[in-house]
Every structure is written in structure tokens, then in C-alpha cells.
Amino acid sequence: MTVLNAQQLTFSYDDQKPAVFEKLDFKIENGTFGLLTGASGCGKSTLFKLLAGLYPQYGGQLLSGQVTLNDQNIAEIVPFARARKVAMLFQNPSRQFAMRTVQEQLQFALENLQLNPLKIKQRITATLVELGLEDFRSRNLSTLSGGEQQRIALATILAMDSDIILLDEPFANVDPAGRQQLLLDLKRLQQYHQKTILIADHDPSGYAKIADRLYHLGPHAHQIEELSLTKLPLKNISMTAVKPKSLNLGKLTWRQLAVAVNSRKLLTNSDFDLPIGQLGLLSGANGTGKSTLFAALCRQHHYQGTLTFQKKEAEKFKLKKWAKIVGIVFQNSSDQFITLKAADEIALSAKASQHPEYWTNNHIKQAIANLNLTNVLDQVCYQLSGGQQKKLQLLSMLIMSPSVLLLDEPFAGLDIDSLAAALALIKETVQSLQLSVLLISHQRLGVVDSIDYELRLEQQRLTLLGKGGVTASD
Structure with missing residues (x-):
């Protein structure tokens, strides 16, 4: 069992400005599928980077508290060992890529986990097949649409097979059908592969039968409140076409x-x-x-x-x-x-x-x-x-x-x-x-x-x- 816990976090990007968080506590329940909501700029992405161990090493300063992974300070865990336990998908998928093609990107990510070549090959194929992305294997990442890049970035994270998966606005550029399919894929990972999943998303549609935890990060970012799942909309937005008015010249x-x-x-x-x-x-x-x-x-x-x-x-x-x-x-x-x-x-x-x-x-x-x-x-x-x-x-x-x-x-x-x-x-x-x-x-x-x-x-x-x-x- 992998336990990720944030304790009394006070974090700031600048000494001259108010802290993003002040003594924030948050524990991700093992084996759950959580949705994190909150206004733009409230600190959801910052929290994810702290939970993934990217901050304060790569930005800002932790003024108090710590994030622990299985009771060990996450900052003290070497990156490849940390990534085996906690993986994060960035809001901008292009920032996730380091290689030219889809195949090369997935291989690079898995090589950084120090897996053997045979296991890397098997895992790449299994991930692409499971997500219906086999035809993308040799595609150049720079030629993909934003939504396609988002799906490949997600595939990279899933191929890493980490115990805890943090997804920051993973469906921002994904079409509705693709969004719903990816949600089902993630739910299957949680249920049958015992993964813990936490998603930051402003659009709550589609989560009613998927999420089993609903969190809200308030405007002052002092604490995270767990809300009732009844606050999630039961129906997805209608796909009825917009009827055009009389179009002007x-x-x-x-x-x-x-x-x-x-x-x-x-x-x-x-x-x-x-x-x-x-x-x-x-x-x-x-x-x-x-x-x-x-x-x-x-x-x-x-x-x-x-x-x-x-x-x-x-x-x-x-x-x-x-x-x-x-x-x-x-x-x-x-x-x-x-x-x-x-x-x-x-x-x-x-x-x-x-x-x-x-x-x-x-x-x-x-x-x-x-x-x-x-x-x-x-x-x-x-x-x-x-x-x-x-x-x-x-x-x-x-x-x-x-x-x-x-x-x-x-x-x-x-x-x-x-x-x-x-x-x-x-x-x-x-x-x-x-x-x-x-x-x-x-x-x-x-x-x-x-x-x-x-x-x-x-x-x-x-x-x-x-x-x-x-x-x-x-």
C-alpha cells in the first residue's frame, strides 16, 4: 500500500507575496478515485507538484510542513524511485515530452524508471493497445493535435504503472467521446489494478459514476474540504447542435x-x-x-x-x-x-x-x-x-x-x-x-x-x- 500525505504545508513562490498555502493538510486515500475542484489560481497545480515531489526542488519554497510518501519525506527519495510510486500529468502536455515520436517518448519515460528493455517493449505495446493508440506509435509528437498530445501524455503516465496517478486538467483539449473513454480507462485501472487516482478538473460532468471522492480547494487555500458526491451532475452535457440564427454577412x-x-x-x-x-x-x-x-x-x-x-x-x-x-x-x-x-x-x-x-x-x-x-x-x-x-x-x-x-x-x-x-x-x-x-x-x-x-x-x-x-x- 502506498500512502501519500501532505502535512501542515506552507508554500510560497515569493517572499514578498502571500503564501499559496498555509498549514495545509491533505491525505490521499489509498485505492480511491478523487476529483479535486477549485477556482482558477487557487493552487491545485501547485499542490499536485508538491505531492509529486517537484516542488520545492524546481520552484518556490516550502516554509513549513512536508509531503511524505510511505512515511518518508518525498524530497529525500530519488526521482526514479519516486516516479514508480507517484506520477503526474501536467496541464500542458507538450511540457511532458522530451522525444520526437510517441514510441520514443514512452520508451524514454520507462527507461528513466530503470526497467529492463524487454519489459519496456511489452509495457509500451500493452498501453497503446489498451488506449486504442496503436496507430500513433510512429507519429511525430509535433504533428499531433492538442487533444492527441493530451492522450499520449496520459498514455506515458499510465505506462509508468505508478501506484498513485495525479492528473492536472487531463481532458482540457480532449473531445467529449475521448474524455468519457479515458475516464472509463482510468476507472478500470483503479478497480482492477488497485491504482489511486486524483484528478484536478473544472468540468465535473462525467464523474458521477466514476469518482468516489470529491474535494474542493477553497479560495484561501487553507484546507481542502471533502464534499458529498451528490454535488456531481448526474447527466453529461447534451451534444445537441447549436441551432444557427440568421447569419450576418x-x-x-x-x-x-x-x-x-x-x-x-x-x-x-x-x-x-x-x-x-x-x-x-x-x-x-x-x-x-x-x-x-x-x-x-x-x-x-x-x-x-x-x-x-x-x-x-x-x-x-x-x-x-x-x-x-x-x-x-x-x-x-x-x-x-x-x-x-x-x-x-x-x-x-x-x-x-x-x-x-x-x-x-x-x-x-x-x-x-x-x-x-x-x-x-x-x-x-x-x-x-x-x-x-x-x-x-x-x-x-x-x-x-x-x-x-x-x-x-x-x-x-x-x-x-x-x-x-x-x-x-x-x-x-x-x-x-x-x-x-x-x-x-x-x-x-x-x-x-x-x-x-x-x-x-x-x-x-x-x-x-x-x-x-x-x-x-x-
């Missing part, structure tokens, strides 16, 4: 658009006019090409067909000019930041805003307050929580206000209140400035009610969903 249009990655076709013969003053949802399973389509619309990926803005072909715009017309919020927030501190990031966006008359100082301050970012303005962008980074990234791009804005998984890592505030700000900006905004989000809970239309990408076709389903490809 758009400025960005494409005709016979085709997109591929190497020899793999993702989209063929697509025609669409992106509506102005309305918010659209681009849906589809992981790996269908949603992010690649966004890259093509930004002219950062090759495409075939005709792409125009105000009836002028995209190729006739210089790339610098096109970037001011079509903006994108990247899936990984840290890829977006240009400056070091949050306040500087917002100031830079305000300086470059295409609608300074709308984004006044008072309006920006109000938006910052609504997103609960006021107290992090003097912090380094890269040290913010995943949810705080998402909100900062989104606000910065909304302040820029390009005519067309593409949002790639802008709500990953956001609690329900942050999600509502972000959506309200997007809708207000879209309608006030008559922007064309299209977003990718696998999370439908709390999102679909704010959407004006939905495009589904599947089988190389882009379809406008609604009553009867109207194709946007013909």
Missing part, C-alpha cells in the same frame, strides 16, 4: 478551401463566409484538423483554394497586415506572451489596439476586474496558473480587436465563474465592435448557450449545424 470568406498535413487530407472543397458580430463554435473530434484550419486562415499553414477579406485575396496582403486582420489565441497560452509581466502584456495590447476608443483605460480596468486578474498584474506571465494565463491571453487579444479573431481552446483550465466572465466579455466585444469570432472548445457545459452558430469538422467536410444540418461545403 461576413468579411472573411473562403471558397474551395482544402487543408492537409503531409499527405493526410483534413478539409476539402469548403465554402463559407465568417459572419460578423456573431460568435461561432468550431467542433469536431481530436485530430480532425480544427487547429490546422485556424493556422491556414492565419496564413501560417499551406492551403489550397481562395481566401479573401473584403473581397481581396489574402495573398495580396502582406503577412504583417494580415496578422492585424486575422488574430489567433493559441492553444498554449505561454506561446502567446511577448512581455514578462501581466500588466506589460495588457499595456502592449492597448498600445496596438485597433479600437482604442472602445478599450479605454477604465474599460480595460473593468475587464481585468471581471476576469479576477487585478491581483496578478505585477506577476510574471509564465508563473500564473493555467486558468489565469488563459484569461490574460484572451483579454490581451480582445483588446487588440482584429476584425477576425480565432480562439483555440480559450476556456481550458477555467472554473465555471471564470468561464462565464470570459464568455460575457467575448460576446460584449463581438457585438460592440462587430467582430467575426470563431472558437474551438471541447467543453460544451456553460459554452453552447452563448454560441450563435456551430461548424462541425469531420470526414474532411465542414458542416453548419442546426435544424436538419446545412452543409457549408457545397
Whole structure:
């Protein structure tokens, strides 16, 4: 039996700022499947890194208390021995990878556990087969979608066969079907392989028959409260398509658009006019090409067909000019930041805003307050929580206000209140400035009610969903 216990933890990233935790106690019950909830920025990821033994060695300072693994201070256990007992999946899957291909990544992780070559080979094959990922064995990690990377990162953790598995927002970029299957896979590990699993997730849907512990980390992060499982929603969010309203005439249009990655076709013969003053949802399973389509619309990926803005072909715009017309919020927030501190990031966006008359100082301050970012303005962008980074990234791009804005998984890592505030700000900006905004989000809970239309990408076709389903490809 493996016992992981946090005792009287007081942890801080900076001497000059309040501690993230003060005398926090938490014990993971052996053999349980737990869900940890809490607002964005409350310290869930920090707690996981402490439990995995990554902090304070790689960040911050432990001012009091300790984490023990089988009654031994986890900081005193050598990494490979520690990883055999406790494994952690990071919120950003790309930070988990050190190798080029899926096979190489899994092999590297298992070699670090000092397993013999035959056992490594057997375990890689067994994991890929169990998760239905055999076809990914030779794939280059850099060519995978965010959701596919998430699944491979999870496969790496599961292949390590650790007794305790900590998963930080593991389904943020995973489609609903994949999410439910992975939850079932994890439940099977808990039940039949006696694993202890703890997941930090802002979306509680799907856990009602899976989790047997529900924890909540409060806003002041002094203690973790165990809640009744009856607080979990019994039903998953409906997958009913968003019925489109009357779509407004758009400025960005494409005709016979085709997109591929190497020899793999993702989209063929697509025609669409992106509506102005309305918010659209681009849906589809992981790996269908949603992010690649966004890259093509930004002219950062090759495409075939005709792409125009105000009836002028995209190729006739210089790339610098096109970037001011079509903006994108990247899936990984840290890829977006240009400056070091949050306040500087917002100031830079305000300086470059295409609608300074709308984004006044008072309006920006109000938006910052609504997103609960006021107290992090003097912090380094890269040290913010995943949810705080998402909100900062989104606000910065909304302040820029390009005519067309593409949002790639802008709500990953956001609690329900942050999600509502972000959506309200997007809708207000879209309608006030008559922007064309299209977003990718696998999370439908709390999102679909704010959407004006939905495009589904599947089988190389882009379809406008609604009553009867109207194709946007013909």
C-alpha cells in the first residue's frame, strides 16, 4: 500500500507575496478515485507538484510542513524511485515530452524508471493497445493535435504503472467521446489494478459514476474540504447542435478551401463566409484538423483554394497586415506572451489596439476586474496558473480587436465563474465592435448557450449545424 500525505504545508513562490498555502493538510486515500475542484489560481497545480515531489526542488519554497510518501519525506527519495510510486500529468502536455515520436517518448519515460528493455517493449505495446493508440506509435509528437498530445501524455503516465496517478486538467483539449473513454480507462485501472487516482478538473460532468471522492480547494487555500458526491451532475452535457440564427454577412470568406498535413487530407472543397458580430463554435473530434484550419486562415499553414477579406485575396496582403486582420489565441497560452509581466502584456495590447476608443483605460480596468486578474498584474506571465494565463491571453487579444479573431481552446483550465466572465466579455466585444469570432472548445457545459452558430469538422467536410444540418461545403 502506498500512502501519500501532505502535512501542515506552507508554500510560497515569493517572499514578498502571500503564501499559496498555509498549514495545509491533505491525505490521499489509498485505492480511491478523487476529483479535486477549485477556482482558477487557487493552487491545485501547485499542490499536485508538491505531492509529486517537484516542488520545492524546481520552484518556490516550502516554509513549513512536508509531503511524505510511505512515511518518508518525498524530497529525500530519488526521482526514479519516486516516479514508480507517484506520477503526474501536467496541464500542458507538450511540457511532458522530451522525444520526437510517441514510441520514443514512452520508451524514454520507462527507461528513466530503470526497467529492463524487454519489459519496456511489452509495457509500451500493452498501453497503446489498451488506449486504442496503436496507430500513433510512429507519429511525430509535433504533428499531433492538442487533444492527441493530451492522450499520449496520459498514455506515458499510465505506462509508468505508478501506484498513485495525479492528473492536472487531463481532458482540457480532449473531445467529449475521448474524455468519457479515458475516464472509463482510468476507472478500470483503479478497480482492477488497485491504482489511486486524483484528478484536478473544472468540468465535473462525467464523474458521477466514476469518482468516489470529491474535494474542493477553497479560495484561501487553507484546507481542502471533502464534499458529498451528490454535488456531481448526474447527466453529461447534451451534444445537441447549436441551432444557427440568421447569419450576418461576413468579411472573411473562403471558397474551395482544402487543408492537409503531409499527405493526410483534413478539409476539402469548403465554402463559407465568417459572419460578423456573431460568435461561432468550431467542433469536431481530436485530430480532425480544427487547429490546422485556424493556422491556414492565419496564413501560417499551406492551403489550397481562395481566401479573401473584403473581397481581396489574402495573398495580396502582406503577412504583417494580415496578422492585424486575422488574430489567433493559441492553444498554449505561454506561446502567446511577448512581455514578462501581466500588466506589460495588457499595456502592449492597448498600445496596438485597433479600437482604442472602445478599450479605454477604465474599460480595460473593468475587464481585468471581471476576469479576477487585478491581483496578478505585477506577476510574471509564465508563473500564473493555467486558468489565469488563459484569461490574460484572451483579454490581451480582445483588446487588440482584429476584425477576425480565432480562439483555440480559450476556456481550458477555467472554473465555471471564470468561464462565464470570459464568455460575457467575448460576446460584449463581438457585438460592440462587430467582430467575426470563431472558437474551438471541447467543453460544451456553460459554452453552447452563448454560441450563435456551430461548424462541425469531420470526414474532411465542414458542416453548419442546426435544424436538419446545412452543409457549408457545397
